[in-house]
Amino acid sequence: MTAPSHTDSSLPTTSSTSVFQAMFDAADAALLTLDANGVITLCNPAAQQLLGYPAAELCGRHPGCLLAAERLEQECRQLAQRLGRSVAEVEVFTAEVRPGHSLQREWPLLDKQGREHTVRLSVTAIAGVGPNSGYMLVLQDITELKRMQQLMHRQHALFAAGPMVAFSCHPARPDVLVEVSPNVADILGCFPEDILLEPAWWLQRLHPDDRPCLADGQWRLAQGAGFVTRRYRFLHGSGHWCWLEEYVQQLGSDVVQGYWIDVTKQVDGEDRLTKIASNIPGMLYQFSTNPDGAGHFSYVSEGVRSIFGVSPQQVMHNTDLVWQRVFPDDQQRVKEESEAALRYEQPWISEFRILLPDGRMIWVEGRATPELQDDQSVRWHGLISEITQRKRTEEALRESQERLDMAMRGARIGLWDWHVALGRLDYNQQLVDMLGYDQHTLHCNPAQWQALVHPDDLPTVRHNIRALLKREARQYRIEYRLIKRSGEIMWILDKGQATEVDGNGNVCRIVGTVQDITTHKQAQKLLESSEAHFRMLFQNHGAVMILIDPDSGQIVDANASAVRFYGYRRDELVGMPVSQINLMEEERIRGTMGVALLQAHNHFTFTHRLASGELRTVDVHSSPVESGGRTLLFSIIHDITARRQAEDALSTLQRQLLAIIENFHGAILLEDQNGSVVLVNQQYCEMFMPDQTPEQLKASSRLHVAAQASAGFAEPERMLQRLEELQRSRQMVLGEEWALRDGRMLERDHVPIFIEGRLRSVLWVYRDISSRKKQEEALRQLATTDALTGIANRRSFMEKLVDEFARFLRFGNPVAVLMLDIDHFKQVNDTWGHAVGDKVLHDFAALCQQEVRQVDVLGRLGGEEFAVILPGCGMAGALALAERLREAVRAHVVHVGEASLQIHTSIGVSCFSRQQQDAAVALALADQALYEAKLAGRDQVKAFDGNGQRFPPGD
Structure with missing residues (x-):
C-alpha cells in the first residue's frame, strides 16, 4: 500500500528541484523557506530586495534576526505563556503553525540597514519526513498601506465634524476615489460605501459645463509646492447643484490626497x-x-x-x-x-x-x-x-493759482483775509512789503491795521466795514490813506467782500484786495491843482506818459519820454489809435479802457510795438482824469521787458533745478553759510528720516538734522566727528564711503560752494552703492575662487604665496608648502564620468579644508592638483598635517548612487629658505617630493627641505 501524496504542502522531489527553484526565484512575493528547526534555508530575490540581505547572509540564520531585540523578547514571552512552555522552547514564527494550515499576522521586521518594514507574514507548514519537513514564509510589505491607513484614520477623525471632506485616489486613476472621510454624508449627502463601490461616482456628478476640462482628473497630478486648487459645480445628494472648492496634491508616487469644501455660499x-x-x-x-x-x-x-x-x-x-x-x-x-x-x-x-x-x-x-x-x-x-481727471484739474488749479499770484505780484496788489469769528487777519507777502512791515508784526492782528489808517479816513473805513458786518452791503470799494512804517503816506484802493456767513446769518469771513494808487493820486492832485502844472509835469516827467480819449481810442497827448520810448515823432503819436501800438484786439482794448474809467482796475500788462517793430512788455497804470472839460485816460507806462524775461528765466531755472534735485538718484541736502538747511529732497528724508518731509527740514540747523540722520549709520559718533572736520576744513571731498546699520553702503560727496571767494553754501550728496559693492565683491570672488571647489584658484594662490614669501624674508617665521595630487584620478573620470570626477574633487577640497587651520591657504592649481601654504609651520608640523590629510582622504568614501568608491592622495612637502630666489622654488620642491611619492607607489608623503635635501635625512 502506498501512502497518499500531498503535493501542495510537501517539499519538492529531487527531480523537480530545478523547476521549484525557478518558480521560487521568479515569484513577485518575498519568500523564505525554513527547516524543521526554524532556520532559513532558501531566500528568493524579492525577499533579498525587501530585507536588504544577500541570500548568503540570510541562509543558516534564524528569522528572529529580522525582529528588534525587545520585540522578539516580548513575542517569545507572550507565546510561551499562551502555550504553557518555557521561553527557550518556543519559536515565534512556527510554534503555532499546524501542518496543512497557514498562520497570518503582521510583524515589524528590520532590514539590513535597520529600517523598519511592516509586513503581512503568512507561515505554512510543509509536510515531510525528517529533514524534508519545514515551513514556507510569504512576506508582503504593507508599510505604506499601514501609513496611509493611519493617515486616513487620523484624517477621518479630524474631518468627522469639520467643514471639509478628505479623499484620496491613485495616480493611475485620479478620477476614481479609493478613500473618503465619513463626513461626506453630512456635507455632500452621499454615503462613503456608495462612493467607493461606484468608480464613476465623481465623474457622474460633475456639472456638464465643467466635465470636459476636469473629467479625466489628470489636473490632480500637477507637481509643485503646495496644493493644486480647482472650483467647480457638483450635484449634491439632495439633487441640487453646489459649488465645491478642491485642494489636491500628490504624495509620493502612489497616492493623491485632497479636500473638498462646499463654497456655495x-x-x-x-x-x-x-x-x-x-x-x-x-x-x-x-x-x-x-x-x-x-x-x-x-x-x-x-x-x-x-x-x-x-x-x-x-x-x-x-x-x-x-x-x-x-x-x-x-x-x-x-x-x-x-x-x-x-x-x-x-x-x-x-x-x-x-x-x-x-x-x-x-x-x-x-x-x-x-x-x-x-x-x-x-x-x-x-x-x-x-483719478486722472481729478489730478489734471488739481494741476490746472495749481497752475491757475500760480498765474494769479504772479499777476498780483506784477500788479502790486495785496491780499487780506479776515476771519471775523477767530479775530484773525492774514496778509500776503505783497501787502506786507507794500507797507514796509514784517510778516510777524501784521499777522493775526486786526487792530494793527486800523492803527495804520490815516485818522481823517478812519471813520469812512469803519463805516464800510460795519455795513458788511451788518449785511447792509455785500462789498465795498473805498480809497483812503495808510501810514507806512517809514512814516510816508500811501494812498490805497481797498475792495472788500463778505465771503462766508454762518448758520445764524452772521458774517464770519471777509476777503479783500489792496492796490497802491499813490502815484495815481499824486498825479490826480497835480492835475486838479493846475492844468499848467500838470502839463509841465506831464511833459518833463521821466516816466512814459500818454493821454488817451476813451471814446475814440486815440492818443491825445504824449510826453517826451513817450516819444523817445516809442520812436515816433510827437505829431505822429498824437492822433494815433492806441491799437496801433497795443497788440491786443481792439475790442479788448476798449474793454480795458472801460474798466479803467470805472476805476474797477487800473493796472494792466500789455505788449506794445515800437516804431522799429520791436515788441516790448509794459506795465500800464491807467486812471481817468479831467482835462479840458472832458474825461481822459492818463496812462503811465513802465517797460518791464527785461524784468519779465529775467523772471521767466529765473522761474524756469528754479523749476528745472527743483526737478533735477527731486529726480536725482540720491539724497541731497544744501545748507547755507550759517549751517541752516536751505534745500533737501525727498530721497534724503526716505533714506535717513522717513517720518519727516523736506518742508519740515527747511531752515533747520544742519547739526540738528545730522544728529537725527546719524542714528541710521553704523558709526554715528565717527560720522558726526567727520562732519565737523569737513565744516572746519571746507575742502571738497568726493566718494567717501559710509556703512549704515541695516548693512547698506553709502557714498558721500561734500561740496563747498564759493561765490566771489566767499562761502555761500555747502552741498551734501549721498548715494546708495550697496549693489555696486556687492557686484565688486562678487567679481572679486569670481577672480580669486575656484568655481568647482570654492577654494582659492591658481592665480589667487600664487599671489598669496608671493606675499607669504615676502613676509618670510622680512620676519623669518617658518612657512611650509604642500603639494597634493589625487591618485589615479584619470581612472575615476574614465570609469565613472566627469560628473563623479567633479564630486570627488569637491569632496577632496572639503576634506582638506576641514583639516587645515584657518590661517592656512588651500588652493587648486589645476585638474586634480592642490596646494597648501602653512604660515608659521615647520617641516615637522607640515609632515604631521600631511599624514592627517592622507589618512582623512583614505578613510573617506564617495557615494555614487547605490555604489561607492575610495580615493587616495600623494603629498609632497617643502618649506621656504633664505637661499631660495623666489616663492616658486619651494612650490617646485614640494612638487618634486610629490613626484617621488607617486614613484614610490602613491598614497604616501615625501618631503624636501628648503635647500633641496630629503627630509628627514636618509629617507
Whole structure:
C-alpha cells in the first residue's frame, strides 16, 4: 500500500528541484523557506530586495534576526505563556503553525540597514519526513498601506465634524476615489460605501459645463509646492447643484490626497459682490499676504480691466501683472505706504500712476483696510479707482493759482483775509512789503491795521466795514490813506467782500484786495491843482506818459519820454489809435479802457510795438482824469521787458533745478553759510528720516538734522566727528564711503560752494552703492575662487604665496608648502564620468579644508592638483598635517548612487629658505617630493627641505 501524496504542502522531489527553484526565484512575493528547526534555508530575490540581505547572509540564520531585540523578547514571552512552555522552547514564527494550515499576522521586521518594514507574514507548514519537513514564509510589505491607513484614520477623525471632506485616489486613476472621510454624508449627502463601490461616482456628478476640462482628473497630478486648487459645480445628494472648492496634491508616487469644501455660499456672495462691483467705478478686490510675504488675490472685480488692462482671471493666477503696471518711480513709495498702514493698523490710502499696455499713463487712488488673520496672514479689502481727471484739474488749479499770484505780484496788489469769528487777519507777502512791515508784526492782528489808517479816513473805513458786518452791503470799494512804517503816506484802493456767513446769518469771513494808487493820486492832485502844472509835469516827467480819449481810442497827448520810448515823432503819436501800438484786439482794448474809467482796475500788462517793430512788455497804470472839460485816460507806462524775461528765466531755472534735485538718484541736502538747511529732497528724508518731509527740514540747523540722520549709520559718533572736520576744513571731498546699520553702503560727496571767494553754501550728496559693492565683491570672488571647489584658484594662490614669501624674508617665521595630487584620478573620470570626477574633487577640497587651520591657504592649481601654504609651520608640523590629510582622504568614501568608491592622495612637502630666489622654488620642491611619492607607489608623503635635501635625512 502506498501512502497518499500531498503535493501542495510537501517539499519538492529531487527531480523537480530545478523547476521549484525557478518558480521560487521568479515569484513577485518575498519568500523564505525554513527547516524543521526554524532556520532559513532558501531566500528568493524579492525577499533579498525587501530585507536588504544577500541570500548568503540570510541562509543558516534564524528569522528572529529580522525582529528588534525587545520585540522578539516580548513575542517569545507572550507565546510561551499562551502555550504553557518555557521561553527557550518556543519559536515565534512556527510554534503555532499546524501542518496543512497557514498562520497570518503582521510583524515589524528590520532590514539590513535597520529600517523598519511592516509586513503581512503568512507561515505554512510543509509536510515531510525528517529533514524534508519545514515551513514556507510569504512576506508582503504593507508599510505604506499601514501609513496611509493611519493617515486616513487620523484624517477621518479630524474631518468627522469639520467643514471639509478628505479623499484620496491613485495616480493611475485620479478620477476614481479609493478613500473618503465619513463626513461626506453630512456635507455632500452621499454615503462613503456608495462612493467607493461606484468608480464613476465623481465623474457622474460633475456639472456638464465643467466635465470636459476636469473629467479625466489628470489636473490632480500637477507637481509643485503646495496644493493644486480647482472650483467647480457638483450635484449634491439632495439633487441640487453646489459649488465645491478642491485642494489636491500628490504624495509620493502612489497616492493623491485632497479636500473638498462646499463654497456655495461664498460663490453666491461673490456673485452678489460682482453685481455690486459692476456699478462701482474702479476695481474692488480682496488680497491676502502670507507671513512669508507671498500674496494672492482671492477676489477681483471686472474693473481691473479698465484700471490695469488685464482680466480678473489673469490677475487671480499671476498677481505680478498688477504690480508690473505701477509706474516704476511710484513702486517704492506705494510699498512703503502699505507697510506703514499695516504697521500702524491704519487704512492704506495712496495715489500713484499706472502704465497701460497701450502706453497711456493714468492716475489712480488706492484705498484698502488691512485685517490680521489668526494664522498671521493679512487680508486687504480695497478699492482702486481712476483719478486722472481729478489730478489734471488739481494741476490746472495749481497752475491757475500760480498765474494769479504772479499777476498780483506784477500788479502790486495785496491780499487780506479776515476771519471775523477767530479775530484773525492774514496778509500776503505783497501787502506786507507794500507797507514796509514784517510778516510777524501784521499777522493775526486786526487792530494793527486800523492803527495804520490815516485818522481823517478812519471813520469812512469803519463805516464800510460795519455795513458788511451788518449785511447792509455785500462789498465795498473805498480809497483812503495808510501810514507806512517809514512814516510816508500811501494812498490805497481797498475792495472788500463778505465771503462766508454762518448758520445764524452772521458774517464770519471777509476777503479783500489792496492796490497802491499813490502815484495815481499824486498825479490826480497835480492835475486838479493846475492844468499848467500838470502839463509841465506831464511833459518833463521821466516816466512814459500818454493821454488817451476813451471814446475814440486815440492818443491825445504824449510826453517826451513817450516819444523817445516809442520812436515816433510827437505829431505822429498824437492822433494815433492806441491799437496801433497795443497788440491786443481792439475790442479788448476798449474793454480795458472801460474798466479803467470805472476805476474797477487800473493796472494792466500789455505788449506794445515800437516804431522799429520791436515788441516790448509794459506795465500800464491807467486812471481817468479831467482835462479840458472832458474825461481822459492818463496812462503811465513802465517797460518791464527785461524784468519779465529775467523772471521767466529765473522761474524756469528754479523749476528745472527743483526737478533735477527731486529726480536725482540720491539724497541731497544744501545748507547755507550759517549751517541752516536751505534745500533737501525727498530721497534724503526716505533714506535717513522717513517720518519727516523736506518742508519740515527747511531752515533747520544742519547739526540738528545730522544728529537725527546719524542714528541710521553704523558709526554715528565717527560720522558726526567727520562732519565737523569737513565744516572746519571746507575742502571738497568726493566718494567717501559710509556703512549704515541695516548693512547698506553709502557714498558721500561734500561740496563747498564759493561765490566771489566767499562761502555761500555747502552741498551734501549721498548715494546708495550697496549693489555696486556687492557686484565688486562678487567679481572679486569670481577672480580669486575656484568655481568647482570654492577654494582659492591658481592665480589667487600664487599671489598669496608671493606675499607669504615676502613676509618670510622680512620676519623669518617658518612657512611650509604642500603639494597634493589625487591618485589615479584619470581612472575615476574614465570609469565613472566627469560628473563623479567633479564630486570627488569637491569632496577632496572639503576634506582638506576641514583639516587645515584657518590661517592656512588651500588652493587648486589645476585638474586634480592642490596646494597648501602653512604660515608659521615647520617641516615637522607640515609632515604631521600631511599624514592627517592622507589618512582623512583614505578613510573617506564617495557615494555614487547605490555604489561607492575610495580615493587616495600623494603629498609632497617643502618649506621656504633664505637661499631660495623666489616663492616658486619651494612650490617646485614640494612638487618634486610629490613626484617621488607617486614613484614610490602613491598614497604616501615625501618631503624636501628648503635647500633641496630629503627630509628627514636618509629617507
